[in-house]
Structure formats: structure tokens, C-alpha cells
Amino acid sequence: MIANSALSEAGALFVVSMAYFSLVCVVIRNLVSLLQLGAAAWVFSRRIKPAPRSIDLWSRYDDLAPPVSVIAPAFNEELSIVDSVMALLALHYPEHEVIVVNDGSSDATLATLIAAFALVPSDRQQSVALQQTRVRGVYTSLSYPNLLVVDKENGRKADAANAGIGFAATPLVCVIDADSIIEPDGLLRATEPFMTDNGDLVAVGGAIRVVNGSTVRGGHVEQVRLSRHWLPRFQVIEYLRAFLAARVANAHFGALMLISGAFGIFKRSVLVEIGGYRHDTVGEDLELVTRIHRHMRDSNRPYRIEFVPEVVCWTEAPETLAGLRNQRARWEQGALETLVRHRAMIANPRYGRIGVVAMPLIVLEDVIGPPAELLGYLVVPVCYALGLLSPTLALAFLALTFVYGTGISVATLALEEKQLRRTPNAADLGRIALAAVLENFGYRQINLVFRLRGMWRFWHNDTTWAAVPRVGFDRGAEQRTEWPLAADRRSAGEASSSLGDAEPIDTGTGEGAIARQAGATR
Amino acid sequence: MTSFASLLDTGASFATAISAVFALAMIVWMAALYWRRHNHEEDLVIQRVGDMAISRSLLVALAANDDPLEPALVNACDGARARRVITHLLLLVRGNDGQRLSDLAERSGLLDAWFGQLDQPRTSQRVDAMRMLEQFPGPRTIAALTGRMRVDSDHSVRLEAAAGLARIGRLPPPRTIIETLDLTQRTTNRLHEAIFRAAARDNVAELITLSHDPGLGPVRAQIVESLGWSEDFSILATLAQHASDANWEVRCAVLRAARRLGHPAVEPWATAMLLDPVDEVRIQAARTSGTLGFRRAIPILATLVENPSWWVRTRAAQALALLRPLQAAPIKATGLRQ
Numbered sequence: 034m035i036a037n038s039a040l041s042e043a044g045a046l047f048v049v050s051m052a053y054f055s056l057v058c059v060v061i062r063n064l065v066s067l068l069q070l071g072a073a074a075w076v077f078s079r080r081i082k083p084a085p086r087s088i089d090l091w092s093r094y095d096d097l098a099p100p101v102s103v104i105a106p107a108f109n110e111e112l113s114i115v116d117s118v119m120a121l122l123a124l125h126y127p128e129h130e131v132i133v134v135n136d137g138s139s140d141a142t143l144a145t146l147i148a149a150f151a152l153v154p155s156d157r158q159q160s161v162a163l164q165q166t167r168v169r170g171v172y173t174s175l176s177y178p179n180l181l182v183v184d185k186e187n188g189r190k191a192d193a194a195n196a197g198i199g200f201a202a203t204p205l206v207c208v209i210d211a212d213s214i215i216e217p218d219g220l221l222r223a224t225e226p227f228m229t230d231n232g233d234l235v236a237v238g239g240a241i242r243v244v245n246g247s248t249v250r251g252g253h254v255e256q257v258r259l260s261r262h263w264l265p266r267f268q269v270i271e272y273l274r275a276f277l278a279a280r281v282a283n284a285h286f287g288a289l290m291l292i293s294g295a296f297g298i299f300k301r302s303v304l305v306e307i308g309g310y311r312h313d314t315v316g317e318d319l320e321l322v323t324r325i326h327r328h329m330r331d332s333n334r335p336y337r338i339e340f341v342p343e344v345v346c347w348t349e350a351p352e353t354l355a356g357l358r359n360q361r362a363r364w365e366q367g368a369l370e371t372l373v374r375h376r377a378m379i380a381n382p383r384y385g386r387i388g389v390v391a392m393p394l395i396v397l398e399d400v401i402g403p404p405a406e407l408l409g410y411l412v413v414p415v416c417y418a419l420g421l422l423s424p425t426l427a428l429a430f431l432a433l434t435f436v437y438g439t440g441i442s443v444a445t446l447a448l449e450e451k452q453l454r455r456t457p458n459a460a461d462l463g464r465i466a467l468a469a470v471l472e473n474f475g476y477r478q479i480n481l482v483f484r485l486r487g488m489w490r491f492w493h494n495d496t497t498w499a500a501v502p503r504v505g506f507d508r509g510a511e512q513r514t515e516w517p518l519a520a521d522r523r524s525a526g527e528a529s530s531s532l533g534d535a536e537p538i539d540t541g542t543g544e545g546a547i548a549r550q551a552g553a554t555r
Numbered sequence: 556m557t558s559f560a561s562l563l564d565t566g567a568s569f570a571t572a573i574s575a576v577f578a579l580a581m582i583v584w585m586a587a588l589y590w591r592r593h594n595h596e597e598d599l600v601i602q603r604v605g606d607m608a609i610s611r612s613l614l615v616a617l618a619a620n621d622d623p624l625e626p627a628l629v630n631a632c633d634g635a636r637a638r639r640v641i642t643h644l645l646l647l648v649r650g651n652d653g654q655r656l657s658d659l660a661e662r663s664g665l666l667d668a669w670f671g672q673l674d675q676p677r678t679s680q681r682v683d684a685m686r687m688l689e690q691f692p693g694p695r696t697i698a699a700l701t702g703r704m705r706v707d708s709d710h711s712v713r714l715e716a717a718a719g720l721a722r723i724g725r726l727p728p729p730r731t732i733i734e735t736l737d738l739t740q741r742t743t744n745r746l747h748e749a750i751f752r753a754a755a756r757d758n759v760a761e762l763i764t765l766s767h768d769p770g771l772g773p774v775r776a777q778i779v780e781s782l783g784w785s786e787d788f789s790i791l792a793t794l795a796q797h798a799s800d801a802n803w804e805v806r807c808a809v810l811r812a813a814r815r816l817g818h819p820a821v822e823p824w825a826t827a828m829l830l831d832p833v834d835e836v837r838i839q840a841a842r843t844s845g846t847l848g849f850r851r852a853i854p855i856l857a858t859l860v861e862n863p864s865w866w867v868r869t870r871a872a873q874a875l876a877l878l879r880p881l882q883a884a885p886i887k888a889t890g891l892r893q
Contacts, residue, residue, distance in 0.1 A: 060570070081679045084686075088646065092722070127593050202869065229714075231742040253775045423560070429567035440578035443585045448586045459593040483708040512639050 047420055052416045055409030059433045062402055066274075066441050070448070072282035072390070077452045078108035083343050087125055087218040093219060101220060101298065102201035106132055106193030107211040111140045113252075115149045117211060120252025124179055126220045129207075130179045132197040136165070136459060137187025146182050151175040159199035163309035164192045171200070190294065191310035191317040206301045212349060213295045214244060214254055219345030222300050226339045233335045235325060236299045238284075238292035239345030242268045242455065244337040245352060254347050259461040264357065266468040267476045268350040276477040277342060277453075284340035288391035290326070292338070296346035304330075307460040314374070315496070316367015323375050326387045338379065358483045359418055365370050365410045365487025366495075368399040403484040406434065435473050443470035565581035584865055605632065609640045613659075617652050638665050642690055657691040665693055670877055673699055681707070682715045686744050692723035701727065703733050718746055722751035729758050729778065738774045749772075751781035759785045776804040783812025798824040803833040814846050822849045829855040834864045841867065845874025853878055 102123055107114055114133070114289060121131045127338060135143045152172035158499050159168070166186035174180040181294045184194050194208050205227060218223070223239040245268075246260030260266060269483035283289045291300075294317065307328045310317045322338065329336040351357045372379070372395060379396060413430045416422035446462075449455065489495075609632060631661035640662050645653055661668055672684035685703060697720070704716035704727070720726045733739065733752060755762060762785070765771060765820045766778045777793055779797050789813075797809045807828045810828060813821040826849055827841040841859060856878070860873035874883075 079677060079679050081682045081686075096752065097745045099745065158869075227745075229711075229744050229746050240647070250796065423564055423567070425564045425567040425571070429570045429574075432571040436571075436578045437574040440574065442582045443578070443581040447581060447585045447588055450585075450592065454592075456592075459589060459596050462589055462592055470582075471586075549719050 045419070047411055048419075049416055049421050051408055052312075052422055052426075053429075054216050054429050055405045055412060056433070057263045058397070058401055058405035059409060059430065062397060062406075063433055063437050063441075065397070066278070067149065069282035070278045070441060070444055072215060072285055073232060073278045074391055076281050076285045077342070077448065078150075080555055083222065087221075090436045091125060091218075091221065094228060096223055098127045098221060099205055099227055100203040101126065101205045101207050101224060102129070102130045102132050102197070103207045103220070104134065104194055104197030104204045105209055105211050105213075106136050106190050106197065107138065107142055108136045108187070108193075109138045110143060110211050111145045113136070114145055114211070115141050116252040118146070118180065118252075119219060121215065122180060123217065123252075123259065124215060124220045125177040125218045126224075129202060129220060130181060130201070130204075131177075132181045132183060132200055133182045133378065134185060134193040134197045136185060136190070136193040143182070143184050147172065150177055150180055152180075152182055155181070157195075157200065160202065161305050162198050163195035163199050163305070164188060165312055166196075166203045168196060176316065189315075189317075190548065193311050194471065195309035195312075198301065198309050201301055204301055205298055206297045206304065207296070209297075209346070210295045210296070211519045213241075213250065213345045214249060214297065214347040216345050216347070217253065217294070219343075220298075222343045223296070223341050223345045227298075230337075233287065234300070234337045235303045235329065235339045236292055236297065237341060238280065238289065238320065238338075239296050239298075239341045240280075240293050241272065241293055241346045241348055242344050243272055243348035243350045245350050247347070257455070257457045257532070259457065259464055260352070262350055263351055263471070264354070265350045266465060266475075267472040268357075269465055270442050270446065270469045270472055272350075274442065277449055278335070278441075278445050280340045281342050281549060284338065286384050286386065286390070286393075287337070287342065288394060289320055289338045289340055290391050292322050292340075295348045295420075298454065299325075314367055314370045315363050316371055318376065319367055319536075320371045323371050323378070323392075325383065326391075327378060330384050330387065342453070344453070354479070357480075358486060361483035362487035362490055365399060365403070365484040366491045368395060369488065372396060399484075403481045404488075407478070407481045407485065409434070430433055433444060438473040438477060439470050442472060458464075485519050556864065575741040589872070596697075598676050605644075606636065606640050609637065610644060613640070613656070616646065618657065621801055628674055632666050634668065637663065641665070642688065645690060654693075657693045660691050661693040664819055668698070673703060678709050681709075681712050683713075685719050687850070689719040689722055692725070697725045701725075710737065710741070712798060714746060716838060717750050721750045724753070725759075726750065726754045729754050729761050733774060735767075739770070739772050743774060743777060748777050748780065751777050752784040755781040755784040756786060759787050759790060763790060766793060766797060773804065776802065776808040779805050780808035780811050783815030786816075788816070788820075791816070791818060794821065795824055798828060799889075803831075803836055805829065806833070806836045807839045810836070810843045814839075814843045819847065819849075822847070826847065826852040826855065829859060834862075834867055837862070837864075837867050838870045841874045845877040847871075848878065850878055860870055 079277065101123070105117065105121060110117065116427070118133055120130060128427075133146065135146070152174055152187050155171045155173040157173065164185065166188040168183060170184040172182040172184070181200060183196055183200055183369060185193065188196075189211070197208070198206055205224065207223070209215065219239065222504075224239055226234055226237050243260070244254060245262070245265035245267055247254050248256040248257045248258065264288045278289070295317065300458070303325060304321075307321075307324050311320050311324075314320050325336075325338070351360055375392070378384045378388045379392045384392070409430055413422060413427050417427040440502060442467060446466055446544075456465060557617050564798040572719060638660065641656050647658055648656065662683055666688060670686045672680050673688075675681055675684075681703070685700060688699060700716045700719045704713050704720065707716065711728050717726065717732060717736060725807075726732065729751065732754065736747070739746065751762075759782070762782055766775060766782065768775065771778065779794070779800075780791060794812055794816075797805055799811070800806055806828065813825055821843075825843050825847070826838055828836055829844065829852060831837050831840065839861065841856060843849075844856060853875065856871045856875050858869050860875065862868050862871065
């Protein structure tokens with residue numbers, strides 16, 4: 034009897050400890066998100082206002098902009114590749130080259146490119162081979178001298194980007210996803226920090242928005258609109274938190290750890306020094322920036338990584354829970370892979386604020402935070418029901434998660450409206466504000482479960498590519514295609530590979546780990 | 556134990572209250588922003604009509620050669636609207652009309668708010684004001700930007716003022732630029748280069764003198780390069796002198812300037828620089844030879860495709876492709892780094 038009582042007491046103590054642990058984690062994460070939001074607001078209030086019009090940017094920077102190679106990996110994009118490349122060639126930039134890397138597409142991507150751009154074989158060679166697969170051919174365009182097409186065997190996006198970096202001959206490279214839609218003046222805005230750089234700036238990230246619901250024509254966002262579905266609307270809020278709060282603040286403190294795979298500008302020489310993207314991770318963008326930090330600090334060189342909060346790029350967010358699950362699980366898995374690979378940096382003062390602040394924050398957000406919060410949702414009500422936790426504490430947990438989360442989301446949206454005003458109209462602003470409230474009641478919790486799935490994949494060393502089904506953009510009827518196809522074929526590939534077919538490996542050209550720091554805003 | 560529990564409860568109550576107040580405050584703020592946007596959208600149609608009326612009156616006055624421009628509508632409307640309309644029209648009109656619009660804005664006091672902002676303590680506000688003012692390049696703007704460039708305590712503001720003056724073609728002489736921006740002591744960037752280029756056309760003689768001043772340090776290369784933007788072939792002799800400069804950055808700058816100038820007289824020394832011991836200089840020489848069509852450089856370029864430097868090999872091969880397109884360089888020439 035006494036033993037039973039002791040056991041139940043120990044059990045009760047354990048459950049209560051779990052509840053307190055969860056509460057403490059939630060409090061710390063909330064404080065971090067509040068600090069980031071405050072820092073972002075401070076940065077916005079003190080920054081030099083960006084040029085409102087493209088023409089102002091152009092007149093200011095046409096003589097300053099350093100040459101850039103835009104590297105676009107493509108896998109099975111035959112229906113959309115021409116539009117995408119035309120849009121890249123039409124970017125407002127004084128001197129840029131577009132390097133399209135056909136990553137062993139099994140459809141007619143290469144043939145389409147050859148026909149559309151009058152491509153002819155070229156003997157242009159790489160300065161350095163960072164890719165692990167064989168380059169089958171290089172083509173230049175008779176009509177567009179600044180277009181280079183590289184045809185290579187199938188690898189993943191990292192491998193394709195590495196091949197492109199090897200061919201780039203400009204000081205800067207801009208690595209994008211094939212389905213990224215770059216704002217016409219996005220390149221000019223994103224390279225702005227390089228124009229007054231004294232040599233220590235190595236990379237710049239830019240803000241990315243959700244394109245779902247908008248009209249896309251000829252590779253450009255013709256009309257910005259909000260999706261009719263709630264899932265993309267919730268992701269709009271997540272992207273705002275990630276890009277307008279977390280990354281602006283982290284960049285301000287010199288602790289930016291992630292430049293999205295959908296759009297990032299890097300000093301080419303630094304990428305070559307560190308060997309380009311790693312092939313053996315699903316979170317290659319986070320890993321790359323972490324490795325840049327590590328490399329520069331190991332070699333005691335001054336460096337900066339900056340962030341431009343203006344919208345430079347649009348990307349499609351998953352519209353189904355299955356797609357969202359795969360995406361978030363992959364982000365989580367990528368974060369864990371990076372943390373394990375660079376564990377020597379965690380809490381290591383040798384790496385300065387990266388080691389002492391930024392890496393532990395990733396641990397909090399990606400390792401401890403999700404299970405702790407989920408645990409809280411389970412344990413706190415149980416503790417309250419059993420009388421182990423006072424109603425005040427139980428209420429505080431709910432307030433700190435649901436109510437405070439709502440406050441942070443709404444505040445980020447308000448910051449966006451005050452500073453950038455990229456929401457199309459008042460009605461859409463209202464809808465996003467509603468999404469900012471609703472996302473804390475269900476969506477947020479589902480995301481935590483998806484991240485646990487990513488942890489599970491990581492522990493089981495599951496390296497299969499988790500597809501993110503797409504629905505394509507809202508195009509004019511005459512241009513309606515199933516673009517982007519890659520994801521659809523990815524699904525097919527996944528199914529067939531499970532049957533033993535030797536399908537090519539996907540480039541992962543969908544979204545990069547764009548809003549991994551979305552979690553960091555909480 | 557009881558006091559700890561009550562402390563926890565107090566903390567929890569505090570956290571709950573803070574969360575609720577924070578969320579409520581943010582929702583109220585958001586509602587206010589929503590209301591503002593909603594009203595703004597409703598006003599937009601009326602605002603466009605008003606803007607068009609002002610634009611029309613200004614264009615009529617410009618066409619009638621009214622001097623000075625005194626459209627009543629501009630004086631009647633609020634400053635922000637008038638500034639918006641004039642800024643838009645400035646993009647559309649050319650020549651003297653732009654100057655007249657700019658004078659009107661200055662005379663009507665539309666720019667006073669920005670002139671006042673130049674004295675704000677925050678750097679970003681001063682820079683924002685300068686960027687707005689440079690769209691109205693009247694005498695008062697030029698004086699204000701020149702003053703900022705000389706006296707502002709923040710180097711970035713002085714640099715921005717110089718860039719603004721460069722954009723409106725009113726830069727002070729190069730020596731003044733060097734002194735006010737403290738360029739002999741500071742690391743320079745692409746913006747500094749652009750400023751010197753903008754000053755080149757009006758200050759050739761001074762730039763030539765400065766290009767021989769060894770006390771300038773790294774800026775001297777930028778000075779030499781800017782000579783290429785002078786559009787004055789009399790500087791060719793100066794470039795030829797600097798082609799044998801001890802500083803390799805100056806030699807590179809000479810070649811960039813020569814490329815920009817595009818005069819065939821540079822061929823003898825530009826071709827000779829293909830044999831320079833420094834890779835960077837050979838790269839520039841190869842690019843110059845290819846761009847300017849120096850066929851006499853072909854034999855040296857053909858040897859450079861075997862150079863140990865990948866960049867030298869690549870640029871030499873590219874130059875050869877330009878000079879003899881039917882005879883491509885061997886593929887191994889531009890292969891991976893050796």
C-alpha cells in the first residue's frame with residue numbers, strides 16, 4: 034500500500050514536472066519571439082526607406098550593381114520552364130547571367146529549352162566541380178547571350194545548384210528554386226547591401242511570400258491575391274513571422290542562420306571555399322549558412338550575412354495537410370541533421386553569438402520546443418483534472434500558447450501593414466488577420482505533430498524524399514498548366530520507387546526550408 | 556512550500572494578464588490599421604481624380620511656357636499630394652520642364668519638410684530626406700546636399716550626400732570628395748567608384764594630377780579607372796604612363812579605363828600587359844584585348860590558354876573566341892582548376 038502510494042506520488046511528481054517543463058519552454062520561446070518582434074520593429078523604424086519604385090532603384094544602382102549569376106535548378110519542368118527562364122532573363126538588373134541546370138529531367142525540359150532559346154552546344158567549362166554527378170552537356174543561347182543551360186545527370190537540388198556554382202563566373206551567385214517567382218526588381222533589391230560593402234558581406238537573404246491565390250503570367254506575379262483556402266492563409270502568417278520578425282531580428286544581431294533555398298545571394302568565392310551545398314541532407318539551405326558561419330569563424334575572418342525584408346520572391350505553399358506534413362517534417366529533419374553535424378558549435382563561445390545564442394535557439398525551436406509544447410497540451414489538462422496543478426497555472430499555459438500566440442501573429446501582421454503594405458487590399462488584410470487568430474487553434478498544434486514526424490524520420494535515418502503536392506498557380510485560362518509539375522511527378526516517383534523502379538532522385542526544387550524560423554517566431 | 560506555490564500562482568496570473576493585454580492591444584492596433592487601409596482605399600478613387608486634375612494643370616502651364624509656373628491647384632492642395640504629383644511628372648518630362656517643376660516645388664515650400672528632416676538626429680531620416688530631395692535638383696537642394704556632405708558627423712550620410720550629388724551631376728571636385736569622405740583612411744566600395752566615375756567628365760585635369768599622387772593610397776586605382784569615364788581621349792597618355800605603375804591594382808584600373816574608353820591607340824601597351832606577372836592584370840588585359848578587337852594579341856592569348864590560373868585561361872579563351880570565332884580554344888584550356 035505504501036509502495037503503491039509512493040509510486041503514485043512519484044508518478045504525480047513526474048507528470049507535474051513535465052507540465053512545469055512545458056510551461057517553462059513555452060515562456061522562454063514566447064520571450065524569444067517577443068524580443069525578435071521588438072528588434073524587428075526597432076530595425077524597421079530606423080532603416081533607410083527602400084526605393085518605392087523600380088525605376089528609382091535602377092537609376093540609383095545601374096552603375097553599382099555587381100554581376101550576378103542566377104542559378105535555377107530544374108527537374109521535369111517542361112511546361113513551365115520557358116516562362117520561368119524568360120522571367121529570369123527579364124529581371125531588372127544591369128548585368129546578370131541565368132544558369133539553368135537541368136537535373137536529369139525525364140521529361141522534355143531540355144528539348145523545350147533548346148527549342149525555345151535556340152540553344153547550341155558550348156565548350157564552356159566549370160572553374161570547379163562541386164557536383165557529384167556527371168555534366169552531360171552545356172548550351173548557350175544564340176538569342177540570349179546571358180543564358181547558359183547545363184544538362185547533368187540526376188542528383189538533388191543541392192547537386193544541381195553546385196553544378197551551377199561551378200559554371201558561374203561572376204562574384205555573386207543567386208541560388209533559387211525552379212518554381213520561385215522572383216520579383217522583377219528583386220535581384221536589384223537583394224544585391225543592394227553588396228553595393229556599399231567593404232568586402233566582408235558574404236550572403237544576403239530576402240523575404241519570400243506565399244503566391245497561392247495570385248495570378249501568375251509569364252513567370253511573373255501579375256496580380257497579388259489571397260488564397261481562398263485557409264491552409265495557405267495560415268502559412269502567409271507563418272511566412273510573415275519568419276521573414277519580418279525572426280530573420281530581420283536575427284540578421285540585425287548578426288545571427289542569421291537560414292537563407293531560404295528559394296532565394297539567396299552568396300559570394301561565389303565563399304561557396305567554392307566551403308565546397309558548396311552538402312548532398313547528404315534534406316535541409317541543405319540551413320546547413321549551408323551554418324557552415325559559412327563555422328568556416329568564417331574558424332578562419333577568423335570578418336564577415337556579415339544580411340537580410341533584406343522587402344519581398345524579393347514568391348513561392349507556392351502546400352494546400353493540403355499531406356503536403357504540409359511532408360514539408361514540415363522535412364524542415365525538422367533538416368534542422369536536426371544540421372544540429373547534429375555542427376554540434377560542436379552549440380553553446381561554444383569560440384563561435385561567438387552563433388555558438389552561444391543562435392545555435393541554442395535552434396535547439397530550443399527544433400529539438401525541445403515542439404515536443405515540450407505538445408506535451409503541455411496533454412499533461413496540463415490532466416494535471417488540472419487530477420488537482421495536481423492549480424487552475425491559475427493551467428490557465429496561464431493556455432494563455433501563453435493560444436492568446437499570446439495570437440498576439441504575436443497579429444502584431445507581425447500589423448508590422449507588415451505599417452512598414453511594407455504588401456497585402457493586396459483591406460478585405461484580404463482582414464482575412465489574414467482572422468487567420469492570425471485562428472491559426473493558434475488547431476493549425477499550430479498540427480504543425481507540432483508534423484515536426485515530431487520529422488524527428489521520427491531523423492531518428493530512423495529516413496532519407497526518402499517526402500513529396501509536397503502542388504496545385505499550380507492561378508493563371509489565365511489560356512496559359513493554364515499543371516505547373517509546377519515537378520512535385521506531381523515527385524509523388525509518382527515516390528510511389529514507383531517504393532515498387533523498386535529506378536526513378537531519378539528529385540532535385541527538391543519545391544520550396545526550400547523557407548519558414549523554418551516560422552517556429553522561431555513563437 | 557506554500558509561499559512558493561502562491562508565488563507561482565501570482566506569476567501565472569501575471570502571465571495570463573500580460574498575454575491577454577498584449578493580444579488585445581495588438582488586435583486593437585490591427586483593427587486601427589485595417590480601418591486606415593479601408594478608408595484609404597475608399598479615398599483612392601477621389602484622390603486619383605484630384606491628382607489627375609493637378610497633373611493636367613501643371614502640364615498645361617508647362618505647355619504654355621508660364622514662367623514661373625504658378626498653377627493655382629498646386630498651391631491649393633496639401634503638400635503630400637503636390638509632392639506626389641510633381642515627383643511623378645518629373646519622371647515623364649524632359650529638359651527644362653523638369654527644372655521648372657523642380658523650381659516650382661522649391662518655391663512653393665513643398666520641399667521644406669525634407670529640408671527640415673536633414674537636421675534630424677537619426678541617420679536614416681537624414682538619408683531618406685536626401686533621397687527625396689535629389690529628385691528636385693534645384694539650387695537649394697544642391698546646397699543642402701553639399702552641406703551634408705561636408706559637415707555631417709556620420710560617414711554613411713556624407714557618402715549618401717555625395718552619391719546624391721553624383722546622380723544630379725553636381726559633385727564637388729575630386730580632391731574635395733577625397734577629403735570630405737576621408738578616403739585616404741577608409742576602405743572604399745563600389746559606391747565610391749561610381750562617385751569618381753560621375754565626377755570624371757568635369758574634372759579631367761584634376762583627376763590626372765591626382766592619379767600621380769602616391770599619397771592617396773588605394774583610392775588612386777579608383778581615380779585612374781574613373782579616367783575611362785571622362786570620354787576624353789587626351790587621357791590616353793596618362794593611362795599609358797600608369798600602364799607600368801608599380802601597383803598592380805592601378806595597372807588593372809588602367810585596363811578597365813582603356814576598355815571603357817574603347818580607343819585603339821591603347822593596343823601596344825594593353826597587349827604588352829598580357830605578359831604582366833600578376834594574374835589579375837593578365838585577366839584584365841585579356842578582356843580588354845578581346846573587347847577592343849586587338850588581333851595582334853592573338854599569339855600571346857594563345858599561350859595564355861595554357862596558364863596555370865583558371866581565370867586567366869578562361870578570359871584568354873573568351874578573348875580568342877571574340878577575336879577568331881571560327882577557331883575555338885581547346886576545351887582543356889578552360890577545364891577545372893589545376
